[in-house]
Amino acid sequence: MVKKRAVGYTISDVANKYQIHPQTLRTYEREGLLTPARTQGNTRVYRGEDLQRLEFILTLTRELGVNLAGVEVVLKMREKMAEMAEKEIQGRIGGRPPGACP
Numbered sequence: 001m002v003k004k005r006a007v008g009y010t011i012s013d014v015a016n017k018y019q020i021h022p023q024t025l026r027t028y029e030r031e032g033l034l035t036p037a038r039t040q041g042n043t044r045v046y047r048g049e050d051l052q053r054l055e056f057i058l059t060l061t062r063e064l065g066v067n068l069a070g071v072e073v074v075l076k077m078r079e080k081m082a083e084m085a086e087k088e089i090q091g092r093i094g095g096r097p098p099g100a101c102p
Contacts, residue, residue: 010043031068
């Protein structure tokens with residue numbers, strides 16, 4: 001059973017939940033794919049958004065066979081698309097028509 005801490009999940013909890021080695025999580029962090037929060041004691045703390053991102057990474061690697069370099073590209077594209085969508089929403093709120101320059 002995964003124990004949820006007051007602020008999130010430990011690396012061992014996450015590794016057990018997703019059946020991966022803790023070193024895999026450290027590798028994902030080193031490669032910039034995950035950025036868990038840290039406690040004052042420097043312990044990694046994984047929150048809900050970290051787990052969602054990890055699930056997406058695992059889907060790409062396990063089910064689709066994407067390597068870590070490909071995962072990085074997909075994650076960057078996903079983030080860029082989210083930024084673009086946010087700008088579009090803000091533009092509509094501000095009264096500009098879709099696709100108009102600021």
